Amino acid sequence: MAKHTTLYQHGTLALLVPGLLRxxxxxxxxxxxxxxxxxxxxxxxxxxxxxxxxxxQVDASGKVNLVPDSFTMPFANAHYARYSPLxxxxxxxxxxxxxxxxxxxxxxxxxxxxKITGSFSDVKTRAxxxxxxxxxxxxxxxxxxxxxxxxxxxxxLIGYYSPELFDGAAVAxxxxxxxxxxxxxxxxxxxxxxxxxxxxxxxxDTFEQHLPVNDKDYMQxxxxxxxxxxxxxxxx
Amino acid sequence: MAKHTTLYQHGTLALLVPGLLRxxxxxxxxxxxxxxxxxxxxxxxxxxxxxxxxxxQVDASGKVNLVPDSFTMPFANAHYARYSPLxxxxxxxxxxxxxxxxxxxxxxxxxxxxKITGSFSDVKTRAxxxxxxxxxxxxxxxxxxxxxxxxxxxxxLIGYYSPELFDGAAVAxxxxxxxxxxxxxxxxxxxxxxxxxxxxxxxxDTFEQHLPVNDKDYMQxxxxxxxxxxxxxxxx
Numbered sequence: 052m053a054k055h056t057t058l059y060q061h062g063t064l065a066l067l068v069p070g071l072l073r074x075x076x077x078x079x080x081x082x083x084x085x086x087x088x089x090x091x092x093x094x095x096x097x098x099x100x101x102x103x104x105x106x107x108q109v110d111a112s113g114k115v116n117l118v119p120d121s122f123t124m125p126f127a128n129a130h131y132a133r134y135s136p137l138x139x140x141x142x143x144x145x146x147x148x149x150x151x152x153x154x155x156x157x158x159x160x161x162x163x164x165x166k167i168t169g170s171f172s173d174v175k176t177r178a179x180x181x182x183x184x185x186x187x188x189x190x191x192x193x194x195x196x197x198x199x200x201x202x203x204x205x206x207x208l209i210g211y212y213s214p215e216l217f218d219g220a221a222v223a224x225x226x227x228x229x230x231x232x233x234x235x236x237x238x239x240x241x242x243x244x245x246x247x248x249x250x251x252x253x254x255x256d257t258f259e260q261h262l263p264v265n266d267k268d269y270m271q272x273x274x275x276x277x278x279x280x281x282x283x284x285x286x287x
Numbered sequence: 288m289a290k291h292t293t294l295y296q297h298g299t300l301a302l303l304v305p306g307l308l309r310x311x312x313x314x315x316x317x318x319x320x321x322x323x324x325x326x327x328x329x330x331x332x333x334x335x336x337x338x339x340x341x342x343x344q345v346d347a348s349g350k351v352n353l354v355p356d357s358f359t360m361p362f363a364n365a366h367y368a369r370y371s372p373l374x375x376x377x378x379x380x381x382x383x384x385x386x387x388x389x390x391x392x393x394x395x396x397x398x399x400x401x402k403i404t405g406s407f408s409d410v411k412t413r414a415x416x417x418x419x420x421x422x423x424x425x426x427x428x429x430x431x432x433x434x435x436x437x438x439x440x441x442x443x444l445i446g447y448y449s450p451e452l453f454d455g456a457a458v459a460x461x462x463x464x465x466x467x468x469x470x471x472x473x474x475x476x477x478x479x480x481x482x483x484x485x486x487x488x489x490x491x492d493t494f495e496q497h498l499p500v501n502d503k504d505y506m507q508x509x510x511x512x513x514x515x516x517x518x519x520x521x522x523x
Contacts (some may be wrong), residue, residue, distance in 0.1 A: 065452050109351040157507065158506065159499050159506075160498070160505060160506050160508060160510065171428055172494075178426050214510075215510065216455050216456055216510065216515070217456060220453060254500060257495060257496065257497050257498070258495075259493060260495075260496065262396070262398075262492055263492075264397050264491075264492040269396060269399070271393065274396065274450075279452070286406060
């Protein structure tokens with residue numbers, strides 16, 4: 052049964068830091084928890100965006116690939132979409148938009164998602180490059196990421212907002228992924244300007260955190276020596 | 288349907304710090320998420336322990352009361368019990384026991400519960416005292432808490448372990464509540480010695496965090512000026 056007030060998360064942002072990058076959930080399993088979402092593949096294999104029940108990967112060459120159900124992930128979010136209109140906005144920067152969304156939604160102390168469809172300019176994205184075991188740390192991966200830019204593009208942005216208290220489990224504040232309407236451009240959003248678009252949002256009362264308890268490397272890892280927060284805020 | 292691998296939590300430890308103590312979930316609702324758990328009442332009204340589907344409150348006079356379904360709580364944990372034997376232990380201190388449990392369970396990176404039944408000595412508990420609106424902060428409440436001790440007592444300890452990453456949402460490390468077999472003694476455990484008892488544990492792969500999104504005071508609170516972590520580790 053679809054629960055429209057639950058945000059599901061597999062893995063944590065923190066486990067990416069020391070490179071615990073085994074794919075511990077398949078896309079097929081993730082899609083049982085939502086039709087909309089974001090994530091990354093095993094070994095940090097690109098940037099994922101899930102729209103209307105289909106998973107798309109932006110790989111390190113910038114190509115957009117449809118993801119099979121067998122594709123595995125160390126970290127992903129999903130939810131069942133039931134967005135409500137929040138605002139029609141024109142000519143706003145990413146920072147302005149984030150600020151307006153928090154102010155309009157009055158939801159800084161809970162998890163929510165935003166969806167923006169419209170015309171964007173100066174969109175800057177990145178896609179990480181897959182490493183094979185022994186996996187790279189997040190900092191090593193970040194050094195090998197590819198940056199893509201697009202002057203003008205129509206598309207969909209899916210973003211998640213997480214309260215500060217959950218920093219490390221999730222990305223505190225906003226975490227946006229993008230896919231162009233023509234499926235030729237996308238990735239983890241670093242910057243954008245919204246020329247004109249519809250902003251909708253969906254508030255969650257429940258954050259369902261699933262951990263990879265069957266992954267021995269995760270369960271036996273000593274996180275106390277990782278500099279989780281510094282690494283996350285440098286890399287994300 | 289009972290999900291034995293899910294730990295449900297209503298509210299966060301962090302919201303107790305500035306005194307967001309309105310009861311935002313009833314015991315009746317909580318019991319739909321488990322038959323076992325811990326928590327506190329509106330205004331920090333005592334220490335709760337849920338055993339076999341029944342909620343008990345240790346109030347600030349030390350009395351144990353059966354809690355009605357209409358009783359409301361700002362913060363509570365619940366799960367459906369399906370414990371597995373971990374060890375039979377004799378003559379161990381709280382610190383030794385906690386250390387042995389983490390070592391035996393190999394589960395420091397996920398949430399789990401322990402249940403200990405047996406003979407305890409030198410049990411030291413506390414119970415907080417209810418405040419009325421405007422509610423006290425956690426630090427103010429801690430100054431008014433009552434301490435109880437028992438030289439020899441048979442009973443049940445329910446504990447939850449949370450990974451360090453979730454500190455602030457939950458209590459990182461162990462959080463134990465106790466109820467004596469004769470229902471005359473209990474509370475939030477500060478210290479104990481286990482003379483002889485059976486230790487069982489239950490591992491969770493999912494932490495289901497429910498937030499009081501309908502509570503305006505919670506949603507509008509600015510947590511950035513609360514010294515959440517310092518206050519929690521002084522008071523808990």
